[in-house]
Amino acid sequence: MGERLISVLVLMSALGSGLVGGIFFAFSTFVLGALARLPAPQGIAAMQSINIVVINPLFMAAFMGTAVLCIIVAAGALFGWAGxxxxxxxxxxxxxxxxxxxxxxxGNVPLNNALAAVDPASAEGAAIWARYVPDWNIWNHARTATGLAAAACFIVAWRWPAAT
Structure with missing residues (x-):
């Protein structure tokens, strides 16, 4: 692979990692907190809806497309193509x-699956919701931090000149 192509792919990996990390940052800092303030049946129903709607071509392209880019640039780095x-x-x-x-x-998908299986108005739903919010957000904080840290690594690798 040419150095120019790998450089573009590293930049795209940085943008994708930052974008996905930013989406998770929004959930960590205000979306889930807002849902948790609602009565449990409403918070559950809203999160169940979010978990369905998030599976869409744009989000999946960013989320999984960045993963594909990461595999490509890591292989490039391991085989000496990464600059x-x-x-x-x-x-x-x-x-x-x-x-x-x-x-x-x-972490997140099993929690989402458990939440999807409950009736939002049930006592079981309320019990799952009480555990779901803190547990899901812990995993989400990890996704936020690692997405942004990955973006930082790619940016520094992309822009930091080689030692001479």
Whole structure:
């Protein structure tokens, strides 16, 4: 791969990581907090709706497309195509893949599935909601931090000149 192409892919990885981290930041700092202030049935119903609507082409392109880019640029870094800072490129890719993809699949999605299975107006729903909000947000804080840290790694790798 040419150096120019890898440079563009690293920049795109930075933009995708930052965008996804920013989406998770919004949830961590105000969206879930606003839902938690609602009566449990309303908060549950709203989050159930969000969990359905989020599976759309634009979000999935950003979320999973960035994962694909991370795999490509990490492979490029490991095979010597990544420019002067391959360690930062690999670090950014690992941060995004583990902190966003793996955490989502092992932390947030199981909680979302449990919430999807309850009647918002039920006592079971209220009990799950009481645990869901803090547990989900802990995982989401991790996704926020790792998405933004990945973006920072990619930006520094992309812009930091090589030592001469």
């Amino acid at each position: 002067p800072h391959p360690t930062l490129v690999v670090a950014g890719a690992v941060l995004y893949l583990v902190g966003n993809i793996v955490v989502t699949m092992t």
